[in-house]
Amino acid sequence: MSAHHLDIGLRVNGEAVAARVEARKTLVDFLRDDLSLTGSHVGCEHGVCGACTVLLDGAVIRDCLVFAVQCDGAEVETIEGLSDAGTIADLQLAFQQRNALQCGYCTPGMLISANELLAQDSVPSRDAIREHLAGNYCRCTGYQAIVDAVEAVARTRAGVKA
Ligand code: FES
Ligand code: FES
Numbered sequence: 001m002s003a004h005h006l007d008i009g010l011r012v013n014g015e016a017v018a019a020r021v022e023a024r025k026t027l028v029d030f031l032r033d034d035l036s037l038t039g040s041h042v043g044c045e046h047g048v049c050g051a052c053t054v055l056l057d058g059a060v061i062r063d064c065l066v067f068a069v070q071c072d073g074a075e076v077e078t079i080e081g082l083s084d085a086g087t088i089a090d091l092q093l094a095f096q097q098r099n100a101l102q103c104g105y106c107t108p109g110m111l112i113s114a115n116e117l118l119a120q121d122s123v124p125s126r127d128a129i130r131e132h133l134a135g136n137y138c139r140c141t142g143y144q145a146i147v148d149a150v151e152a153v154a155r156t157r158a159g160v161k162a
Contacts, residue, residue, distance in 0.1 A: 008072040012037070013081030021068045028052040030068035031078060039079035039108045043137070050136030053109035054078050060116045079108035088115050090156065094149040102140035110136050114150045122158040126151060 009018045012035060021030055026045075031037040031054070040063060043051035047065045054063045055077040063076075082088050088111050094100070101107045110133060117124055117132040124132070129150045130143065138146065 006069045006072075008069055010071045010074050010076060012076045013078060013084070019068075023067070023069055025068045027054070027056075027063035027066040027068050027071055027076070031063065031076070037078050037080050039083075041105055041108060043105070048135075048137070049106075050109040050113065051106055053112045053136070055082075055112065060112060079112060082112065082115065088112075090153050091115060091118075091149070094153045095146070098145050098149040098152070100141060100145040100149040106136055106138040106140075110138065110146060114146075114153075117150070118154055118157060123154045123160060124151075129154075 004023050005020050006023055007018070007020050009016065011017065012031070017035065019030070019034055021034070025033075028040050028042055031040050032042070040054055041051035042064060043049035045064045047062045050062065052062055052064045053060060055061070056063070056066065056071065057075050083092065091111050091114055095107065095111070100110075113133055113136050114129075117129065126147050129147050133143070133146065133150070
């Protein structure tokens with residue numbers, strides 16, 4: 001039994017976490033089941049839909065593809081951490097105001113991916129926004145409102161009049 005479990009230590013949303021985890025447990029299952037961080041959603045479970053997106057050592061990743069034990073010593077940031085820190089408050093507000101979410105299943109991953117884009121390129125084109133979010137599937141909105149929201153925030157952050 002213990003052969004299939006490992007002790008790991010990592011930081012999640014700035015807090016130290018020590019845990020014994022099953023070797024085959026994915027990071028998203030660890031976050032959701034063991035830490036009750038249920039903002040990272042499980043969709044396809046094979047790296048395609050983006051619902052599970054988190055930051056691992058500052059990089060945007062699909063945590064359905066990463067085992068929790070691989071994150072020993074790492075820094076993980078989830079939608080809860082970004083939300084609590086206020087990092088994406090403007091994006092969250094824009095998504096609400098522009099109806100860029102319906103069921104909300106894709107939204108945490110969308111927000112993390114959008115925030116990554118806005119950190120790289122202050123006012124991306126609509127095509128660049130679509131391209132960047134192409135790995136985040138949304139079954140509800142048709143994407144138009146999401147692109148509108150991201151574009152509006154990009155312009156506001158850059159001080160450009162809408
Ligand atoms: S659940 Fe991870 S990419 Fe779909
Ligand atoms: S809002 Fe439902 S999947 Fe995007």
